[in-house]
Amino acid sequence: MIEPKEHAASKEFLALLISGNRLACSEFIHEYSKKQTIQELYEDIIKKALYEVGELWENNKISVATEHLASSIVEAILNELYGKVISEKRINKKVVVACIESEFHQIGIKMISDVFEMNGWNSYFLGANTPIHDLIEFTRKIKPDFLAISLSIYF
Structure with missing residues (x-):
C-alpha cells in the first residue's frame, strides 16, 4: 500500500x-x-x-x-x-486567543491564532494558563470580534 x-x-x-x-x-x-x-x-x-x-x-x-x-x-x-x-491583506477584525487557567497545551490554539493572522485579522495570542479574570479584563479592553478559548482537559 x-x-x-x-x-x-x-x-x-x-x-x-x-x-x-x-x-x-x-x-x-x-x-x-x-x-x-x-x-x-x-x-x-x-x-x-x-x-x-x-x-x-x-x-x-x-x-x-x-x-x-x-x-x-x-x-x-x-x-x-x-x-x-502575516497577511499583507488586513481586515478590521480582532480576535483574542488564549488557553484557560491550568491549560498548558498551547500549540493548537497558537496555530489557530496564526490562521486568523493569515486571513488578515489582528490576533492577540495570550498563550497558556491565562487566568480567567485577566482574560475577561483583557477581552473587555480589546473588544474583539471573536474570542477563541482552548482547553484539552477540563477538571
Missing part, C-alpha cells in the same frame, strides 16, 4: 521530533513550506505528528521529557514561520 505523501511527511517529521533534532526539524518544515501553504503544513504535517506524539506518550512509548521536547521544537518552528503567517 502506498502512503499519501503528506502522511509519509508527517511520519518523517515525527521521527525527527522524537530524535530531538531541532535543526533537522526546522530544515524539514522550511523545505516543506516551499511546497505547501502554511495552513496545509500545520494540518498535514505538524498536527498529525503531534497527535502521534500524544499517542506515543499515552502508551508509554516515549517519556514526558521527549513529549515536552517535541512540543518545544514545534513551538520554536511556529515562531520561525511567523513571517510567512
Whole structure:
C-alpha cells in the first residue's frame, strides 16, 4: 500500500521530533513550506505528528521529557514561520486567543491564532494558563470580534 505523501511527511517529521533534532526539524518544515501553504503544513504535517506524539506518550512509548521536547521544537518552528503567517491583506477584525487557567497545551490554539493572522485579522495570542479574570479584563479592553478559548482537559 502506498502512503499519501503528506502522511509519509508527517511520519518523517515525527521521527525527527522524537530524535530531538531541532535543526533537522526546522530544515524539514522550511523545505516543506516551499511546497505547501502554511495552513496545509500545520494540518498535514505538524498536527498529525503531534497527535502521534500524544499517542506515543499515552502508551508509554516515549517519556514526558521527549513529549515536552517535541512540543518545544514545534513551538520554536511556529515562531520561525511567523513571517510567512502575516497577511499583507488586513481586515478590521480582532480576535483574542488564549488557553484557560491550568491549560498548558498551547500549540493548537497558537496555530489557530496564526490562521486568523493569515486571513488578515489582528490576533492577540495570550498563550497558556491565562487566568480567567485577566482574560475577561483583557477581552473587555480589546473588544474583539471573536474570542477563541482552548482547553484539552477540563477538571
